[in-house]
Amino acid sequence: MRLHVVNPNTTATMTAKIAAAARAIARGETVIDARQPAMGPVSIEGFYDEAFAVPGMLGCIREADRDGADAHIIACFDDTGLDAARAVAKAPVIGIGEAGFHIASLVAARFAVVTTLGVSIVPIEHNLRKYGLAERCARVRAAEVPVLALEERNAEALDKISAEIKAAIRDDRAEAVVLGCAGMADLAAELARIHGLPVVDGVAAAVTLAEGLIRLGLSTSRLGPYAAPRAKIYSGPFAPFQP
Amino acid sequence: MRLHVVNPNTTATMTAKIAAAARAIARGETVIDARQPAMGPVSIEGFYDEAFAVPGMLGCIREADRDGADAHIIACFDDTGLDAARAVAKAPVIGIGEAGFHIASLVAARFAVVTTLGVSIVPIEHNLRKYGLAERCARVRAAEVPVLALEERNAEALDKISAEIKAAIRDDRAEAVVLGCAGMADLAAELARIHGLPVVDGVAAAVTLAEGLIRLGLSTSRLGPYAAPRAKIYSGPFAPFQP
Amino acid sequence: MRLHVVNPNTTATMTAKIAAAARAIARGETVIDARQPAMGPVSIEGFYDEAFAVPGMLGCIREADRDGADAHIIACFDDTGLDAARAVAKAPVIGIGEAGFHIASLVAARFAVVTTLGVSIVPIEHNLRKYGLAERCARVRAAEVPVLALEERNAEALDKISAEIKAAIRDDRAEAVVLGCAGMADLAAELARIHGLPVVDGVAAAVTLAEGLIRLGLSTSRLGPYAAPRAKIYSGPFAPFQP
């Protein structure tokens, strides 16, 4: 089976890191097809960046869909453009944020999220409320580590994230932690060992859910908001995205 | 005062109609500066269209902000790109969806929304939940009238919308109705007269709220998710949108 | 247009202060008609005071309505008697509490309220839940300053309120603050400057919303709980209030 993992920002090294994380968890028979858009921001930190990441990301989704992807993963913890992607892709689409929340819900009654910057707390809270899982989340915390600072292992970032996990256990009654950035994928195992609780990386979580959906033969329903977009004219650089 | 009203789709006749509706309600001293993006879809019906309308719309916001707009109104009932616009604009930003919900809440304990197509029901429900006003909304109904069919007055569209209002009063205990599309702005008065209840047009509602915010000297808080975007590189057609 | 602002307590100096705050924000063409009931308590602090403020306040509403008021504002942050006033007034009615919450929602994802005494926290929380905006409110805080201590500027009151705002930013992730008493109207600008976030005064907020409703030609729906009261006998001092 063919799994398309799109990094919605334009930073190739981050795409490589995400692809590696995906391959590490994927089944032998799963081919990971990692892509990134040519247009958009180098990292996604807050609502403004999200807005410009989406069109390019949707381009990747459409292309990979035509290339025969069996499922798509959007590898940004804000689940950037997830609803639009669902409307246009034939194959099912999963965001790493929602993947993390669903998987954490299976191993804990109450989880916390540790994300990069404070500016992302509200977007993540919006998603939790939209998904219905807000009550399962004790708190969304920010380690105040910029996304690109996670590109390579660095002790300071790890310490900051670790401090937030400690606080989440002590103050929020968190039983599990979801790491709130695709760039934290390589830290999950270590943090789980240090803190003695399940630490969920959204990328890995999404890979297993996507493999599951493919196996189940399920794809996005066309009956509601994810009906195929109506044919209409798109102007400017978006002309090729015409539905 | 200078009020920027952006129609996030590329249909100029619709921009004109929205501008007329805005001017009809605006104070004498208010200048309505109506804009539309050069890039994006001709109408916004569902999540996919929204995604491609946002970048161009944000361009209008930034330009109008530099041109001295005292407030911005996003004239699409899905409040397309509202959060991103708030992060980047110096002046306050209001979506016509939220404007309609807030104003309806002042004249009714319980309101209904009548929008264009069924594909927009869930996006509007997501917004209601995000704004916290979901409990005030009895139901979001769709008249199954495409956005562009509203460009000129037509009896069939009016009848379909009217039938949904009737059903909302009878079945949903709606005390007021919010019209769920900028293109319905010219129908509010007639529908209010026919059905004997407050009918709120989001464009007009947003104009009065924007004039109010300006007068109050209030603009978007920078303390949370609407902090100014961090400087970073944006590639492709989005280069000029670099924060 | 004629805007009736009723101070539901019997303290004339507070009425004057509220009227001044209203006039400072109102449009040139708006006449502020400030009233206060002859019967009732000198200040409203908690449920018991509210109960006795309402009948006199409703008398003011009815008289001003007959005198041609285009809208009414109830200038007590508990929105004392708001529902009853809506049922009896021809013109629309706005409470300064709800006005503050709605306006704050337009400039922040998450706001805090700073009110006078702890005894008012639960009444305000009840309102937030009733309006549907509880999720937008991070926390209702009390500065433990009695209402009448706010009659004239005093440094101690300002300090206490300021300390609560500081705590709201630090501990509650508040992005904006709503001042929870009509008597704080004159402090908003200063507190906004000190703390660098939007500070909303309910009186000013209500004036702009009321002007907006008038302009929109909207008044309270008669279809639900605000239908005109049925004719019936009222005994005692309430005889003249017979519907």
Next chain:
Amino acid sequence: MRLHVVNPNTTATMTAKIAAAARAIARGETVIDARQPAMGPVSIEGFYDEAFAVPGMLGCIREADRDGADAHIIACFDDTGLDAARAVAKAPVIGIGEAGFHIASLVAARFAVVTTLGVSIVPIEHNLRKYGLAERCARVRAAEVPVLALEERNAEALDKISAEIKAAIRDDRAEAVVLGCAGMADLAAELARIHGLPVVDGVAAAVTLAEGLIRLGLSTSRLGPYAAPRAKIYSGPFAPFQP
């Protein structure tokens, strides 16, 4: 023990009916002290009537409290003035609305309310939300029978209420019904027999809860919104109510 039951409207025949219902359920040792205010409306139908019933009702509460009442029951289904009464009474206070909801919650997972007029639906819904029990209530229905039409048994009123109960079972999945007016107290047994489900009369429910609170030695907490009102001047007919 001495149980004060206040009918917040001025209709003496209704007070007598309520007193009879209370005595029918009360223990042998319980003295029912039924009162009604001298001032206020003849019946309570909606927010406006509520506002004018409260001051007189609070007078009854205070007098009965001084006369040694061990508990108070407010015998109007809207729980008119309940919060204010709690703040001022030494003895515990129970509303028949909340009593009905709590008791119904003990015999059914999901109940419906059948009240008199449509104008009372929203006030009851507000209370359900305030008490936290909204999720337990399938729906609030109105039989469109005015309060005073219930003063004497009449077949038409019974039929209308019965029709709503039938609909609640069939359409709302109601497992129990709470009768939404003190004037329906005498119909509960008959309606339960007809429809084969628990039918809760708020007056009777409140008597048993009040007897329970007395026995438990519990009264209203003074730590929060029900702290004793601060001493202050009340003008007009309310002077004697000064806290």
Next chain:
Amino acid sequence: MRLHVVNPNTTATMTAKIAAAARAIARGETVIDARQPAMGPVSIEGFYDEAFAVPGMLGCIREADRDGADAHIIACFDDTGLDAARAVAKAPVIGIGEAGFHIASLVAARFAVVTTLGVSIVPIEHNLRKYGLAERCARVRAAEVPVLALEERNAEALDKISAEIKAAIRDDRAEAVVLGCAGMADLAAELARIHGLPVVDGVAAAVTLAEGLIRLGLSTSRLGPYAAPRAKIYSGPFAPFQP
């Protein structure tokens, strides 16, 4: 009237203590029939213990029901097996957890729970959400005192519980406290005196509610989830429990 109080664990001394607490509050004419199952755990601390306490407890319920119990009380704060008991008992059934929550709701706008071990916090929170009363509960706290440590008065346990009540008042704005274990029944009066707020013991609360339901002639509705179980074969030690 005959009131069956079942202690769902197998510790006879605890049953005796619970019976004493029930008798202390019950009316003169009420006979307290206290039972405990022969099979199951010696105490209930968390979900696993609950699972094994239920079958034996249901046996007690069925036997007492046949012996003519007029109502049943399940004397474990987790309301262990309450739903199943309702389905099978002719007489009404009350859990001491729900009893505590309902009674506390009548004397405070906001209460806290102080239970034994942290492992019970989530089960209690689940119940609060199921009952609809989660919003009334400020917080569920654990004193970290094992259930059986409460068998006899001990200063250390009292101190730990007392410290949590103090914290609940100071940090959670609790106005009343519900003691979260049947074994704490004898501490309520003392803790109320120390902290000056209503302290609710679930056993006593349940006795008064049960006496009330009996008096009201109300029992569990058969229309929904509490319909009599369908006849079917039960294997193993459960054969006698066959419905």
Next chain:
Amino acid sequence: MRLHVVNPNTTATMTAKIAAAARAIARGETVIDARQPAMGPVSIEGFYDEAFAVPGMLGCIREADRDGADAHIIACFDDTGLDAARAVAKAPVIGIGEAGFHIASLVAARFAVVTTLGVSIVPIEHNLRKYGLAERCARVRAAEVPVLALEERNAEALDKISAEIKAAIRDDRAEAVVLGCAGMADLAAELARIHGLPVVDGVAAAVTLAEGLIRLGLSTSRLGPYAAPRAKIYSGPFAPFQP
């Protein structure tokens, strides 16, 4: 990997059917170890049956856990005993109800559940609320088909379930359907074809989620309610279940 699937009722033919459904979806390398308890009811329909199914089911969980199961699936749609199983199993545990809800959330904004008997609607609603996913579920419907009637394909059962799906699409705006009984596993594909929407079978969904958790190396957190049960004495047939 070794996947333990426990049918919590004692009907061996149903266990065989569930095992077949699990094997049909499981990976080649996954061994399905299907078990059923020796004690308990032949089918689970409502709260009473659940109570007696749990102890035997937990026995299966403990044995399979000792036998080296990598994950457990509880194959009853009520997720019977799920919380207790999590506390005692070393390997992660998934209920087919929650599995169905989580998977449906990935392919639809809004799903409906079609279960067997009306008596199961409230237990399922309780779970949805507990999991936080209640808002995603449009409605829980019952086809009024007893569990054991599903043992072999029968046209009548299929028709009844099909009729409910049709109603869910038409009346509830359902975009996907979750089949609310392990015994419906073999109908999913056919019903999806007939109605043109995703139909989720909980058994298959749970198999893919369990395989995912195993791959992710995640198991139940021990920090909260799922901490290992404290050692204590269990009497009667439960002695061997002593923690």
